[in-house]
Amino acid sequence: MSDVKVLQDPKELQEERTSIFHDVYFNNKIPKRVPVSLSLPFEAIAEFGELDIVEAQWNSAIAEETADKLCQTLYSDVNPFSGSLRFPSFYQALKSQSFVMGSNGFFQHPEVVGMLDEEYDYLIEKPYDCLLEKVIPRQYKALDLNDPVNMAISFAKSLLGFTNDFMTSGQLGGKLTEKYGYYAGGLLSGGFTEAPFDFLADQLRSFKGVSMDVRRMPEKVAEACEALYPIVFKKGLPANITRESTVFIPLHMPTFMREKDFAKLWWPSFKKMLDEYASMGVHASIFCEDDWTRYLDYLYELPTDTIMMFEYGDAKKIKEKLGKKHIITGLYPVTMLKTHTKQQCIDKAKEMVDILAPGGKYVFGLDKHPLSIGDVNMENFCAVAEYVRDYAVYSNIGETAGLQFNKEDYKVLPSRRLESKYFKRWDQYKVENPRVSDFGAPKLQGYEEMIFQYLIFLLL
Amino acid sequence: MELKTLSQMIGDLEEDQVLEMLNTFVSSNPSQEDAQKVVNACQEGMGIVGELFEKGEYFVGDLIFAGELLTAAMDVLKLVMDSSGEEKTGTIVLGTAHGDLHDISKNIFKSMAQAAGFEVYDLEIDQSASEFVEKVKEVQLDIVGMSGVLTLAIDAMKDTVEALVEAGLRNEVKVIIRGNPVTKESCEHIGADAFTTNAAEGVKICQGWVKQYVRC
Numbered sequence: 065m066s067d068v069k070v071l072q073d074p075k076e077l078q079e080e081r082t083s084i085f086h087d088v089y090f091n092n093k094i095p096k097r098v099p100v101s102l103s104l105p106f107e108a109i110a111e112f113g114e115l116d117i118v119e120a121q122w123n124s125a126i127a128e129e130t131a132d133k134l135c136q137t138l139y140s141d142v143n144p145f146s147g148s149l150r151f152p153s154f155y156q157a158l159k160s161q162s163f164v165m166g167s168n169g170f171f172q173h174p175e176v177v178g179m180l181d182e183e184y185d186y187l188i189e190k191p192y193d194c195l196l197e198k199v200i201p202r203q204y205k206a207l208d209l210n211d212p213v214n215m216a217i218s219f220a221k222s223l224l225g226f227t228n229d230f231m232t233s234g235q236l237g238g239k240l241t242e243k244y245g246y247y248a249g250g251l252l253s254g255g256f257t258e259a260p261f262d263f264l265a266d267q268l269r270s271f272k273g274v275s276m277d278v279r280r281m282p283e284k285v286a287e288a289c290e291a292l293y294p295i296v297f298k299k300g301l302p303a304n305i306t307r308e309s310t311v312f313i314p315l316h317m318p319t320f321m322r323e324k325d326f327a328k329l330w331w332p333s334f335k336k337m338l339d340e341y342a343s344m345g346v347h348a349s350i351f352c353e354d355d356w357t358r359y360l361d362y363l364y365e366l367p368t369d370t371i372m373m374f375e376y377g378d379a380k381k382i383k384e385k386l387g388k389k390h391i392i393t394g395l396y397p398v399t400m401l402k403t404h405t406k407q408q409c410i411d412k413a414k415e416m417v418d419i420l421a422p423g424g425k426y427v428f429g430l431d432k433h434p435l436s437i438g439d440v441n442m443e444n445f446c447a448v449a450e451y452v453r454d455y456a457v458y459s460n461i462g463e464t465a466g467l468q469f470n471k472e473d474y475k476v477l478p479s480r481r482l483e484s485k486y487f488k489r490w491d492q493y494k495v496e497n498p499r500v501s502d503f504g505a506p507k508l509q510g511y512e513e514m515i516f517q518y519l520i521f522l523l524l
Numbered sequence: 525m526e527l528k529t530l531s532q533m534i535g536d537l538e539e540d541q542v543l544e545m546l547n548t549f550v551s552s553n554p555s556q557e558d559a560q561k562v563v564n565a566c567q568e569g570m571g572i573v574g575e576l577f578e579k580g581e582y583f584v585g586d587l588i589f590a591g592e593l594l595t596a597a598m599d600v601l602k603l604v605m606d607s608s609g610e611e612k613t614g615t616i617v618l619g620t621a622h623g624d625l626h627d628i629s630k631n632i633f634k635s636m637a638q639a640a641g642f643e644v645y646d647l648e649i650d651q652s653a654s655e656f657v658e659k660v661k662e663v664q665l666d667i668v669g670m671s672g673v674l675t676l677a678i679d680a681m682k683d684t685v686e687a688l689v690e691a692g693l694r695n696e697v698k699v700i701i702r703g704n705p706v707t708k709e710s711c712e713h714i715g716a717d718a719f720t721t722n723a724a725e726g727v728k729i730c731q732g733w734v735k736q737y738v739r740c
Contacts, residue, residue: 110538143538164625166623166624166625166650167622167623167650168622168623168676168680170674170676171625172624172625172626173625174625174626174627174649175626175627175628175631226732270586271585271628272588272592272628272631274585275584275585275586275588275589276588276589276592278589279537279539279589280539302681316584319583320583320584320585321583321585322581322583322586325585399705399707402708434675435674435675435676436674436675436676438675438676439675479614518624
């Protein structure tokens with residue numbers, strides 16, 4: 065296991081790491097070496113330190129020691145402590161139906177229906193109102209519209225938990241990033257949202273519900289995706305856009321659909337979303353869950369330098385089809401780390417690097433996070449990470465990697481604005497409160513945006 | 525009624541036409557024998573769905589739709605069926621493994637197994653080993669089916685199989701597992717009799733088992 069990193073100056077390491085990631089993600093250059101992007105989810109890190117995972121999820125600060133130990137154990141160019149998206153403080157305060165801790169202490173998303181099929185018309189007419197009035201109260205039983213005082217208290221408790229727990233785990237992550245000189249960007253560092261169809265499927269209609277709707281009422285599904293578009297687009301948009309801004313979008317439903325349904329119902333609003341982000345200079349980072357082999361031609365059409373993490377599929381075919389235009393990551397089978405010998409794991413890493421690294425636009429990563437620490441043999445995991453760090457070096461550093469991203473290449477027709485009595489813009493607020501000082505604008509609009517982000521996060 | 529057409533309509537997932545055909549059939553006051561033939565034709569239709577899935581023309585979303593269509597079809601046919609005379613292919617208990625709340629694949633398998641004539645006891649989600657064991661004790665069962673999406677489900681499934689062994693029930697039932705993390709290796713590790721990641725194939729495996737019982 066590596067001790068190389070701790071012997072180097074963290075600032076120097078961070079500069080090197082930032083440079084190799086930026087060369088791949090934003091500069092269209094061949095980096096000095098293939099960046100290694102490995103991290104573990106919060107629960108696995110708690111297990112790594114033999115902490116009680118339920119306790120650790122309630123009090124993430126206790127994970128500091130174990131996260132630090134992981135940083136010293138596992139080589140990665142990004143922080144291997146990636147925090148968590150699912151803390152119980154905000155889900156349990158709201159009696160969530162859609163994010164529930166299983167008896168083993170792992171948060172899961174059961175199949176749940178938040179919107180009935182007869183509510184499509186309301187969703188299409190007033191999407192944000194429908195989410196707040198119908199969907200969220202169904203998925204979060206403590207937000208009972210018939211018990212307004214308790215509802216307000218539960219809402220406030222959950223929002224406090226949301227803010228505090230993300231702050232605590234964010235501070236812990238930030239501390240380790242500086243201590244060990246990790247690249248501070250990465251998959252989860254920017255915006256986070258879903259494709260409109262997946263948003264409709266996951267917590268509104270459910271997997272089963274949307275599968276029925278695709279055949280029974282496809283036109284409503286298409287209209288619903290259009291109606292949800294401004295909401296999911298806004299959800300993913302980074303607050304401050306720079307040339308290094310990213311938005312992470314895990315993709316869910318396509319591999320469970322027929323291509324003709326995908327082409328008609330799933331793809332158009334997603335493609336538009338990525339084009340619109342690209343027109344603003346925001347790079348999308350997508351997780352192609354399952355096997356996307358039959359959709360590679362579609363993926364090619366996405367804006368240049370879309371970061372694509374694959375789970376399954378033929379690496380050669382993916383590289384051949386997409387490698388000059390897009391950035392590829394993932395594909396290394398996490399299961400091997402448990403079931404194969406160290407040498408076999410290293411051989412597989414060599415095979416992946418030999419296929420995917422030539423020409424650049426590649427970041428080494430696993431096909432998915434190990435869920436539990438028991439899913440990996442740490443010795444194999446560390447050996448693979450260090451092997452890639454040492455083996456995957458380029459001789460043609462600084463050369464152009466492939467197609468160049470230009471935000472000017474992307475134009476989209478304007479879509480409808482988010483209009484709702486539940487979301488007030490400063491100009492609207494000012495009409496109702498003419499004596500308000502303009503000094504209040506950033507603060508009040510900031511709170512409005514924060515509440516929007518929190519509410520839609522509840523449905524992601 | 526043209527039974528082959530009905531099977532094909534189900535295979536094509538033509539919901540409105542299937543239900544219209546069945547409603548017309550039921551209103552003609554058919555005999556038990558004719559009703560059973562129509563049930564069989566519906567099951568054959570599900571066979572077509574399974575084949576199209578295996579060929580890569582249908583996907584999981586289509587299987588879900590097919591399951592719902594078949595449930596709706598059976599609800600119509602129940603109006604003219606004498607349930608006391610129904611013959612069951614076999615009995616299965618289903619549940620997601622301890623700790624796992626993901627039940628979509630279990631539900632698809634359930635509807636396809638019911639379509640194939642199995643009586644299914646559904647324990648729902650996050651079921652401990654003892655709950656499976658209790659059900660096996662309580663009901664005369666042929667098959668125990670467990671599913672899970674999380675890798676953690678592997679250990680939970682193994683615990684359940686071991687609990688069946690301890691209770692002296694392991695040889696009474698066949699065990700089939702399914703879900704994302706399930707492979708040949710994990711199936712051996714768990715001590716299950718079969719694994720699948722494909723509901724249609726899973727039903728075929730179960731059918732093979734109960735046929736064997738009949739031969740014995």
